[in-house]
Amino acid sequence: MGYNEKERAFIEWYPRGYGVGFKVKQRIFETQTEYQRIEIYETEGFGKLLILDGTVQLVEIGEESYHEALVHPVMLAHPNPRRVLVIGGGDGGTLREVLRHKTVEKATMVEIDEGVVEASYLYLDVASELLDRLIKKEEPRGELIIGDGVRYLKETDERFDVIIVDSTDPVGPAKLLFSEGFYRSAYEKLNERGLYITQAGSVYLFTNELLDAYRAMKKVFDRVYYFSFPVIGYASPWSFLVGVKGDIDFGKVDVERGRGLELYYYDPERHGTLFQMPKYVRDLLERA
Template structure:
């Protein structure tokens, strides 16, 4: 796993010998932060690549295929999302999409690793202007907190309409973010009507992790939905899980509010296509 100098390529290897790779022009930056190994590469055709502990987080060209789908389905399904919490997402892409919604009065991003924020601000053209305002405390509708999202959610007195978890894969250090205990904290911090969303890994290669997270969420939320989307740079299709508190129907979104968002990948007019899932995976989920 990782950068191959001879081949000038970065390859992320998944279980069973499956890999996702990019041809690389040069390695721009590498460091060991307090929490993880961080690398940034210039690719041949997809702009800059952000890697954490050997796993692809995003490439600049196509990053919206992840950020749009993580944010807008829940934001458009909620009748009036005014207060939003983002856990993780230090590159700023998720918060950037959240703030496209005029209903948002306050958005809070809690990122544990300030090294990710700093490197994203310096090297990535994802949300540079937004990160600049956040770091200066000049973004009127959002704030950045450097800290543990699990601890923040457990201890905060805030209540939210939407909680978005933009974390690394549901294995290793991020596993706590996919635990029943964490889901209960999130449920308690949602308002009477609220939505929670998390990415849940590769449909084909992290199926067991998806099933585990789905089972845990079903024990907590009033309803749980699953869907998938092809994300550039990931072992797609990539899965997402949505937890509902209250009487929100996640299968319906407000397409009128979507008209001014300028979306490129997620199509609210075809929202129902998100719910396509390979039959055997759907069968496993329905039996979970």
């Protein structure tokens, strides 16, 4: 796994020998923080590539294929999302998409690794202007907190309409963000009508992790939905899990609000296509 200087390529290897790779021109940044190794490469055809501990987080050209799918389905399914929490998401792309919604009065991003925010601000063309305003505390509707999202969720007195977890894959250190205890904290901090969403890994290659997270969420939330979306740079299709508190129907979204967003990848008018999951995976989830 990682950068092959001879081949001038970065390859992320998944289970069973499946890999996703990019041809790169050069490595432009590398550092080891308290939490993880951060690398940024210039690719041949997709702009810059952000790597955390050897795993692809995003490429500049196509990053919206992830951020749109993570943010807009839940934001448009909620009737009035005013207060939003983003856990993780240090590159700023998720918060950028959240703030496109005019209903939002306050959106808080809690990122554990300040190094990710700094590297994204300095080297990536994803949300650098937004990160600059957050760092300077000049974004009127947004707040950046450098800290542990798990601890923040337990200790905060705030309540949210939507909670979005933009984390690394549901393996290794990030597994705590896919635990029943964490889901209970999130459920408690949602308002009476609220939505929670997390990415949940590759449909084909992290199927067991998807099933584990789905089972844990079903013990906590009133209803749990699953969907998939093709994400550039990942072993797609990529899975997402949505937990519902209250009477919100995630099967429906506000199409009119969605039209005003002028999205590139996620289409609110075709929201139902999100739920097309491979039959064997759907069968496993329905038996979970």
